[in-house]
Amino acid sequence: MYQRSDSIETLALHIDGQHRPASGGSYFDSIDPYSGKVWTRVPSATAEDVDDAVRAAHHAFSSGPWAEMTPTQRGRLLYRLGDLVAAHAEKLGELEVRDNGKLLAEMLGQMRYLPEWFYYYGGLADKIEGSVTPAERPGMMHYVRYEPIGVVAAISPWNSPLVLTVWKLAPALAAGNTVVVKPSEYSSASMLYLAQLFEQAGFPPGVVNVITGIGKEVGEALVNHPLVERIAFTGGEAGGRAVYLAAAKSFKRVSLELGGKSPNIVFEDANLDDAVKGAVAGIFAAAGQTCMAGSRLLVQESIHDAFVEKLVAFAGTARLGDPMQSDTDIGPIATPQQFEKILNYIEIAKNEGATCVLGGERATGPGLGGGLFVQPTVFTGVNNRMRIAQEEVFGPLLSVIKFENEDEAVQIANDTLYGLAAGIWTQNLARAINLPTRLKAGTVWVNAYRVVSYLAPFGGVKNSGIGRENGKEAIREYLEAKSVFLNTMQGVPSPFVMRLPSVG
Numbered sequence: 001m002y003q004r005s006d007s008i009e010t011l012a013l014h015i016d017g018q019h020r021p022a023s024g025g026s027y028f029d030s031i032d033p034y035s036g037k038v039w040t041r042v043p044s045a046t047a048e049d050v051d052d053a054v055r056a057a058h059h060a061f062s063s064g065p066w067a068e069m070t071p072t073q074r075g076r077l078l079y080r081l082g083d084l085v086a087a088h089a090e091k092l093g094e095l096e097v098r099d100n101g102k103l104l105a106e107m108l109g110q111m112r113y114l115p116e117w118f119y120y121y122g123g124l125a126d127k128i129e130g131s132v133t134p135a136e137r138p139g140m141m142h143y144v145r146y147e148p149i150g151v152v153a154a155i156s157p158w159n160s161p162l163v164l165t166v167w168k169l170a171p172a173l174a175a176g177n178t179v180v181v182k183p184s185e186y187s188s189a190s191m192l193y194l195a196q197l198f199e200q201a202g203f204p205p206g207v208v209n210v211i212t213g214i215g216k217e218v219g220e221a222l223v224n225h226p227l228v229e230r231i232a233f234t235g236g237e238a239g240g241r242a243v244y245l246a247a248a249k250s251f252k253r254v255s256l257e258l259g260g261k262s263p264n265i266v267f268e269d270a271n272l273d274d275a276v277k278g279a280v281a282g283i284f285a286a287a288g289q290t291c292m293a294g295s296r297l298l299v300q301e302s303i304h305d306a307f308v309e310k311l312v313a314f315a316g317t318a319r320l321g322d323p324m325q326s327d328t329d330i331g332p333i334a335t336p337q338q339f340e341k342i343l344n345y346i347e348i349a350k351n352e353g354a355t356c357v358l359g360g361e362r363a364t365g366p367g368l369g370g371g372l373f374v375q376p377t378v379f380t381g382v383n384n385r386m387r388i389a390q391e392e393v394f395g396p397l398l399s400v401i402k403f404e405n406e407d408e409a410v411q412i413a414n415d416t417l418y419g420l421a422a423g424i425w426t427q428n429l430a431r432a433i434n435l436p437t438r439l440k441a442g443t444v445w446v447n448a449y450r451v452v453s454y455l456a457p458f459g460g461v462k463n464s465g466i467g468r469e470n471g472k473e474a475i476r477e478y479l480e481a482k483s484v485f486l487n488t489m490q491g492v493p494s495p496f497v498m499r500l501p502s503v504g
Contacts (some may be wrong), residue, residue, distance in 0.1 A: 260464050
């Protein structure tokens with residue numbers, strides 16, 4: 001069993017292979033969401049530190065060992081890193097729990113799975129193949145090659161800091177780019193620890209740099225830096241919009257993985273016991289603090305009452321407590337700000353006329369540490385125009401909405417600004433195959449929920465973002481396609497009589 005230490009460690013930035021304090025000498029405290037106590041001090045970087053990190057990444061990209069490595073050599077480094085992550089999975093998992101309050105059981109599972117991203121993209125590094133197009137005119141050969149873009153800024157959120165950072169790091173490095181990582185100020189420790197593993201794996205200085213600090217100051221300096229060529233951002237809709245607007249000023253390439261208001265749809269022919277488990281996992285796992293949370297539960301009217309009764313009975317057995325303990329089902333909310341936001345949305349739902357059939361309050365009592373706990377909350381009588389059905393709460397709050405038939409379910413499911421994910425629970429084979437095509441979502445699960453893979457592209461439509469992470473599609477996000485025309489004939493005709501198509 002893991003034990004918390006009362007000692008407070010001071011961390012350091014990771015820039016150009018060196019561990020150093022912020023240039024201004026400032027730090028900020030990281031709070032353990034369960035105990036409510038400071039457990040580590042994190043350097044508060046300045047614009048000068050950002051500049052140093054980006055320039056180190058640019059130098060490593062342009063010259064030196066990394067620039068000279070073959071794709072196969074890069075892939076071997078990623079494999080070595082995967083082995084190190086596997087060896088340090090327990091330490092990384094514990095750091096994640098201390099930072100964001102997620103269950104240790106979940107974090108250990110994530111950390112033990114995390115090496116697969118490095119293995120997958122390590123293997124893919126030397127399989128990025130160009131193409132030769134068919135000859136379209138005599139003596140002229142054309143081929144396409146794929147090249148790395150340059151310095152990538154990877155900005156990750158507090159809820160799953162390492163996983164959502166590695167989704168960016170692994171394909172970016174496999175493609176040959178260099179990276180500056182900016183983790184959330186609420187969960188920086190695990191990424192600073194991971195930076196040490198890059199060193200041990202043999203990555204040259206400057207290839208991966210980690211800067212920490214308050215989002216606005218550090219994030220703006222990073223996004224606006226002229227040597228940053230691409231930005232990979234995961235976070236809230238407002239933050240993503242700010243990044244997108246800033247990046248547009250200098251036409252930086254951008255991918256955004258933002259919020260969601262994902263529908264989890266239960267049909268009358270579903271296995272109801274499985275669907276109950278899927279609904280609970282979809283919203284109460286990670287205390288609802290996940291972009292893909294199934295926060296809207298759409299239940300067919302004919303089974304609504306019976307299903308809600310089963311759901312409430314099962315969700316009501318969830319044990320809240322210390323996320324380090326193996327018998328805890330739901331941990332604390334990660335930050336005081338998020339805690340207050342969730343409680344506010346509970347009041348909004350009550351004022352809008354929704355019926356609270358489970359929870360609906362702050363959770364108190366023995367074993368709840370610093371007190372950032374919200375009861376698993378279920379609202380019925382919700383219509384899709386209510387704020388709790390349209391706005392991302394990012395907490396353990398489930399909105400149950402009735403529907404009559406498949407067409408109405410699709411209409412309700414798609415009637416949102418978001419389009420990240422969706423779930424379908426049915427034993428009808430035709431529906432299982434056909435319905436996903438009608439849902440406006442980047443990921444659709446059938447008789448499952450919250451499943452991800454390094455093989456499967458992940459991302460959203462509409463306000464849930466642009467671009468894809470994971471799978472082969474992700475590595476394309478970090479490559480430029482270059483056309484090369486090669487004239488194999490001797491004697492170039494006079495440009496004054498040449499009648500070949502041209503532009504410019």
